[in-house]
Amino acid sequence: MNNKLSFSSDYMEGAHPEILRRLLETNLEKTSGYGFDPYSDSAKDKIRAACHCPDAEIYFLIGGTQTNATVIGAMLRSYQGVLAPESGHISIHEAGAIEFGGHKVLTLHQKHGKITAEQIKDALNTYNNDVNREYMVMPGMVYISQPTEYGTLYSLDELRHISKVCRDNCIPLYVDGARLAYALSSPENDVTLKDMAELCDAFYIGGTKCGALFGEAVVIPKPGRIPHFFSIIKQHGALLAKGRLLGLQFDALFSDGLYEKIGKNAIDNAARIRSALRDNRYQMYTEAPTNQVFVIIDNERMQHLSEKVEFGFWEKYDENHTVIRFATSWATTEADVNNLIMLLAECGV
């Protein structure tokens, strides 16, 4: 809609063309609503296969906040809260959706968006050893994101430790995968969908930020883990009438390696931007290996850049510097990245 380069987020376009093609070619078919259609069935099968988890329950919801509120509300008992990094999406940017559902978000200090197994263990021990614990909110599950809000990744080893702490303490681990495609395609990633299915009690595979028009696929590896989840989804207003739209999109994403391709385009282009930033001696804010690139930039240069390119304003760093974000996606073109690299060189130190 304007002529600036745009790297402000990964959900500015519609959907990957393959998804639109599928919507178009099936448009006039009549199917049952609410996910009881063959496309949803097919998508579920493909996701189960991708997770090497043939018994997993799969549910398609529409957006991330909705998915988090619905899953977390379903997994907690009324007297429990959810442990989450203080930078977690549920901790800040969901307008209190978790509290609206009656639960406290119990925040832990984050480092580059991540929390550790040790922190979770400490929080659980602190609760368990507090003589007043019954007057406090019990930590009832753990929420993390892969990748995190800062684009960083949990390693398989880290995820295993977190999972072990959760299982030792009989509380579920839930992973928000709003940008999971960009984790799965990162060369630094060593956590597969199979690993997630083994280590988590629930997680979601993001569609909205990974090439779909909308949609998030909740994976519950152990069937029956959340009884009556369908009713809970309906109660949360999260059940799409024309459920096949979700099925079709995920069926496309999990056919012919599309989800990986979408991730790879974003990752490759983010790597090129990161490399150009380093070449021009910009100061990175995090060394995140996914599709989000966080840079510390002085305000004057930020102003200058912003005349030519759209990016995300992340947070104030100090009086004279700001953290900004460039995000890539399935739709990022080589040409746009080339232009951005030229601009970054011009504005470099």
Add this chain to the structure above:
Amino acid sequence: MNNKLSFSSDYMEGAHPEILRRLLETNLEKTSGYGFDPYSDSAKDKIRAACHCPDAEIYFLIGGTQTNATVIGAMLRSYQGVLAPESGHISIHEAGAIEFGGHKVLTLHQKHGKITAEQIKDALNTYNNDVNREYMVMPGMVYISQPTEYGTLYSLDELRHISKVCRDNCIPLYVDGARLAYALSSPENDVTLKDMAELCDAFYIGGTKCGALFGEAVVIPKPGRIPHFFSIIKQHGALLAKGRLLGLQFDALFSDGLYEKIGKNAIDNAARIRSALRDNRYQMYTEAPTNQVFVIIDNERMQHLSEKVEFGFWEKYDENHTVIRFATSWATTEADVNNLIMLLAECGV
């Protein structure tokens, strides 16, 4: 997906082709998320114009249950409940979404899906005159549907009376227009969008059941009536990231009379089915003038019909009879209706 005729509901296909065309042609454009895009702005302007209400606030949500829960939750105070017909969608088929939000649905007896101004007045008087009213749930707003769950319509006169009772008692009137296109195009309808904007405190124009992939447009005629509704939408998990998808669809629906055309095709075809039913001496359950046709049929004939055509099972009428529903939509073809009419004649009395 099968070879039977299908009249089981009005949301079995994708979207009207014009909507898909718009999605396709704009797919690679980059726009801001969450409804801050030019298509949403344009759609809002067109809806304001259609309602003759230039100041109205318009919000796009995704589905009906979500819209009802969000609007009702926003309009009630914690100690209030919502008056609704006992057959209302919120009373039965939303899995307790209103109660999940903390509010009681105060049901009134319905006749063909409708309640009257008199009933509302009585309910308010009963509450106001009860010495124990402060120990009871205060009726804090009125919820009705146009058309109703039984396809019937409120006349302008009826709506005016209801609106007057609400205003006399300082409680808002909210109308669920999930199938509003089929009201607006009914020859028996005398309630325009302008009337609704004058008489209601909030209502929604249905997209999901009226030709869109999904989407409901909430109209708040008096700006500021629901402070911070945007945050409330987000808190309910009802904010679509790629908000332009909603804007685009409603922009299409409110261009070139598309919403009316969609309504008209459904209404015309429903009228032909109704006429065939009468010709063959079927017993109508209601004389609803919209896109839903309710018939009382003996179970044997129902069984026979169901081998050739899909329809909605509505409710048991008596031991030997059942109420069934045929629904038409924008996608209903003359050919399918002709085939249905032949079948109905074959199975007639």
Add this chain to the structure above:
Amino acid sequence: MNNKLSFSSDYMEGAHPEILRRLLETNLEKTSGYGFDPYSDSAKDKIRAACHCPDAEIYFLIGGTQTNATVIGAMLRSYQGVLAPESGHISIHEAGAIEFGGHKVLTLHQKHGKITAEQIKDALNTYNNDVNREYMVMPGMVYISQPTEYGTLYSLDELRHISKVCRDNCIPLYVDGARLAYALSSPENDVTLKDMAELCDAFYIGGTKCGALFGEAVVIPKPGRIPHFFSIIKQHGALLAKGRLLGLQFDALFSDGLYEKIGKNAIDNAARIRSALRDNRYQMYTEAPTNQVFVIIDNERMQHLSEKVEFGFWEKYDENHTVIRFATSWATTEADVNNLIMLLAECGV
């Protein structure tokens, strides 16, 4: 505070003098708060003994609405509602406390305040056989009162049938015993505390309306049935800091047959009133055998009576008649009843 006779309710005085005596004599002792005191322990033991249920968990809460909201909220999952008679206290007179906690009250038609096992079975079957049940609120428990709002009693046989239906369907049965003393002391009652402990998943023994200053004792016959109920009580703001006040009162009520004595005084006096009403050919509204006497009276005579005696206005019967209630309690004196009987004779038909 005035000179009229008063039969308007059973909680107009303070507490049975024996309870006050105990409060007074222990007033300066120092004990731990929140129920961790020897009086609470002793009261729990006595209640367990009275219920012949040595393993029961006992919790003391303060009032009835609070107890109902806390127990029901603890027993239901988010997608469930509670089956209750339409005249149940939770259905009408708790200002929407159950809905505030997120749950629908699923009302069943009552007869003299009671519902039947058959009705519950039908409601469960209707839900289970509805193809749309997952879009509806699941009946997740049963709430009844003993005695009911109309002073009637469930017989042991009736309670057994209701309990069986609940257990066959794996949903808990919860009995509101706000006036339980008046059931236990009724000559027509055949349900003991032992029976209740065997047949219910939770019930409460009323203190507020049965001689205490305040307090309700929740009995959970099977320990562990409600995990973390203590935290749930705290979260509901229902935990009394000086918990021993509750312990002391129930310790007194369950010592030396006090709870029975309190019941008996009320029952005997109610029987005398009932007898006088019959003698004077008043029309009874229900033949309830407990401490509440419901009479249909013409409005003129009601007006006349109300100049000399306070009673409860229950509901309009028809244009010219009203249902009124006389309630007796532990504090009702023979003299007052004699005076009432004289008045009733004067105003008789």
Add this chain to the structure above:
Amino acid sequence: MNNKLSFSSDYMEGAHPEILRRLLETNLEKTSGYGFDPYSDSAKDKIRAACHCPDAEIYFLIGGTQTNATVIGAMLRSYQGVLAPESGHISIHEAGAIEFGGHKVLTLHQKHGKITAEQIKDALNTYNNDVNREYMVMPGMVYISQPTEYGTLYSLDELRHISKVCRDNCIPLYVDGARLAYALSSPENDVTLKDMAELCDAFYIGGTKCGALFGEAVVIPKPGRIPHFFSIIKQHGALLAKGRLLGLQFDALFSDGLYEKIGKNAIDNAARIRSALRDNRYQMYTEAPTNQVFVIIDNERMQHLSEKVEFGFWEKYDENHTVIRFATSWATTEADVNNLIMLLAECGV
């Protein structure tokens, strides 16, 4: 119940004898329930007079958590949260009661239990200036305690500044006065009830921890500030049936300077303990001027002391030291304090 000295809290006894005397002498009177009795009226008048606020609405609730949840839930809109010190009672020790009501507690760093006007202003500015604020929880009111959890006091000047920030930003200020008697009687205090009525939108005068059996008096200086608060109280299960018990207690507390006397006894004794601690070179944790005395003590000495005296374990200070609390009350005797002082001297450095 044991022979140790006890300074573990200020609610270990029953009630001030004067309160018991009043309960006893009025026990057999019959009055209306739910606060519609002459004692409640009288208590309200006395509190209004003490606050120099003749129009104030007064409501009596039972306990602190209940009062906080009810008032805060009544004052916030669904999309708002409450600003509170991270050490606030609602932030930690109410088992998530605020979140159960749907609201986030937005915590601010505390110093000796207090937050500043500046911090509140910053939090409001941060919210107001955040481009993503509509996706976040809006700060909708301020919660502080007088005295704080650490026994410290807000000065009149501090309270005025906080009140001004709130009023400038149109959000209510609510003060938790669970231990208000001990603030009012502290020689260092310069905030009167009149000041509180002028500066707060709501506050409560604590009874439970200040000599009553139970009870908190909510003062709403500007009538109508919380519409339908009575129904909200009922909905929260916070309405006492025999409301006169609350009225009687507060009538006693606000007669003949009883509330001040109760405060003074505690304050004087706390001062003596504090003085003895200083004399014996104990390290104070805070210099709080009310009825709670916080000391840092090495673990060995703590162990030794705990054999002779009960005190509150507050928090771990470091590996070898612990923060402990001695609390005094209306019931603290000179003899007990003398004994404690001797013990402290024995165990001194």
